[in-house]
Amino acid sequence: MEYSEKVKKHFLNPSNLGKIEAEGLGQGEELVTGEVGNPACGDLMKIYVRIKNNKIIGCKVETFGCAAAIACSSVTTELAIGKTIEEAKELTRERIVQELDGLPPLKLHCSNLAVDALKKALENYEKGINVIKK
Amino acid sequence: MEKRIYLDNGATTQVDPAVLDAMLPFFCKKYGNVSSLHSFGKEARHSVEKNRKVIAESINAEPEEIIFTSGGTESDNLAIKGIAVYMRDKGKNHIITTKIEHPAVLNVCKVLERKGISVTYLDVDPEGFIDLKELEQKITEKTSLVSIIHANNEIGTIQDMKKIGEICRKKKVLFHTDAVQSFTKVPIDVKKMKIDLLSLSGHKIHGPKGTGVLYVKKDLSIEPLLHGGGQENGKRAGTENASGIIGFGKAVELASDKTHVKKMTRLRDYFIGRIEKEIPDTKLNGPEGSKRLCNNINMSFKYVEGESILLHLDNYGIAVSTGSACSQLNLRPSHVLEALDLPDEFVHGTIRFTISRFTTKAELDYAAEKLKDIIKKLRKISPLAK
Numbered sequence: 001m002e003y004s005e006k007v008k009k010h011f012l013n014p015s016n017l018g019k020i021e022a023e024g025l026g027q028g029e030e031l032v033t034g035e036v037g038n039p040a041c042g043d044l045m046k047i048y049v050r051i052k053n054n055k056i057i058g059c060k061v062e063t064f065g066c067a068a069a070i071a072c073s074s075v076t077t078e079l080a081i082g083k084t085i086e087e088a089k090e091l092t093r094e095r096i097v098q099e100l101d102g103l104p105p106l107k108l109h110c111s112n113l114a115v116d117a118l119k120k121a122l123e124n125y126e127k128g129i130n131v132i133k134k
Numbered sequence: 135m136e137k138r139i140y141l142d143n144g145a146t147t148q149v150d151p152a153v154l155d156a157m158l159p160f161f162c163k164k165y166g167n168v169s170s171l172h173s174f175g176k177e178a179r180h181s182v183e184k185n186r187k188v189i190a191e192s193i194n195a196e197p198e199e200i201i202f203t204s205g206g207t208e209s210d211n212l213a214i215k216g217i218a219v220y221m222r223d224k225g226k227n228h229i230i231t232t233k234i235e236h237p238a239v240l241n242v243c244k245v246l247e248r249k250g251i252s253v254t255y256l257d258v259d260p261e262g263f264i265d266l267k268e269l270e271q272k273i274t275e276k277t278s279l280v281s282i283i284h285a286n287n288e289i290g291t292i293q294d295m296k297k298i299g300e301i302c303r304k305k306k307v308l309f310h311t312d313a314v315q316s317f318t319k320v321p322i323d324v325k326k327m328k329i330d331l332l333s334l335s336g337h338k339i340h341g342p343k344g345t346g347v348l349y350v351k352k353d354l355s356i357e358p359l360l361h362g363g364g365q366e367n368g369k370r371a372g373t374e375n376a377s378g379i380i381g382f383g384k385a386v387e388l389a390s391d392k393t394h395v396k397k398m399t400r401l402r403d404y405f406i407g408r409i410e411k412e413i414p415d416t417k418l419n420g421p422e423g424s425k426r427l428c429n430n431i432n433m434s435f436k437y438v439e440g441e442s443i444l445l446h447l448d449n450y451g452i453a454v455s456t457g458s459a460c461s462q463l464n465l466r467p468s469h470v471l472e473a474l475d476l477p478d479e480f481v482h483g484t485i486r487f488t489i490s491r492f493t494t495k496a497e498l499d500y501a502a503e504k505l506k507d508i509i510k511k512l513r514k515i516s517p518l519a520k
Binding site: 003008011012014017018035039040042043044045046062063064065066067069070 | 437438439440441442445446449458467478479482514515516517518
């Protein structure tokens, strides 16, 4: 069960891990969050998406989980930033795995929750849940 | 990667260079088959028997009670299958073990269950100790064997062999223990402890891999796993692994210097003390003090996940292991951690550090510094840590 070099790179130096504070929002920007997973199962992710004019201009994620979970989180944020909401909704788990040059079979499901968290956040955005506007 | 620090001696150990030196002549010069009657066979046989004696003496057994095997797993298999199958034919179809055994015991028990032998798995308390009263109560007329691990491989809990042995002898059931982790680190006396069968392994004590011993008390009948040329008193067929046995014996000899145990105990407590003081929200799993294996440190770090800690440490050249779910093939926390009933927020962040007599304080200081940074870094990105 070895990880690819890409997974190792993203795990050791992940992009955009952490949270986005509402205080930092600029004029016309919105912040929405989404959370998936369960600490009892060993995986929990909370994603923060910063939106302006229907476009994702910032994305960070807090991750409790294994190396694969952290690498998936890192890649998900990188792929989300710069996309419109509609484009971001098209992101799939397969796309994340592809970006990481594959994951060990056992890790395909449980670790790859960041993209689910992103979808959850975008769903929340459309429903007006957990949205902060400036 | 420059520095390499090995803190996974519970998994395996480096072969002591003196062990390797002792083994080398037995590959190209003294390569005779122990069973052969000529001079080649004789010189190999003499060396094997000398080392059988060394190992026997280290546990206060007789040389003829020592059976050489391929390792701890084979010894556990031979002991449990060998007794359970033999005794089932005599109408005893029940064995007792614990929930925190090594898989080499647990999975043998599962196989036996499928073959109609009933197995009782004893619970353990939060430090990993069995309840002696419960053990006594669970022994019935149908019980043939009790198998209880001496020192647990994950959390280092040392069970009271003497009391368990007394209970088993009183109730007239056989007593087997897997002493793979405790051997040379905790005193073992098969006579005083009333042990009938005991498993040992060479590679956990700076000997070669592929070497093991099963001590079987004199006059005890056991069903062999391997049938063939009648080696090892008919209990384990196959040409003796002479070089391995010589290495195993040498490793036992080198370990007789008990200052090693004192040194490891001191380093263990130093490391635990540093971590507990310098990293908040941590928990030591298993007991403290003399009832803990001298080389075992098992700690849980709240809000972070074990595999992530392990791989960050590996990136600094530090080798450890984890019983966390994400490292297991079934994605469940290890059966030992589950048996302890640790709170969820701790169980996933569990790391085992196992030191050896070669471990230095400087290595542990380096590991502690890196661990501190890693836990801080991982907690910073964890949604659970506030």
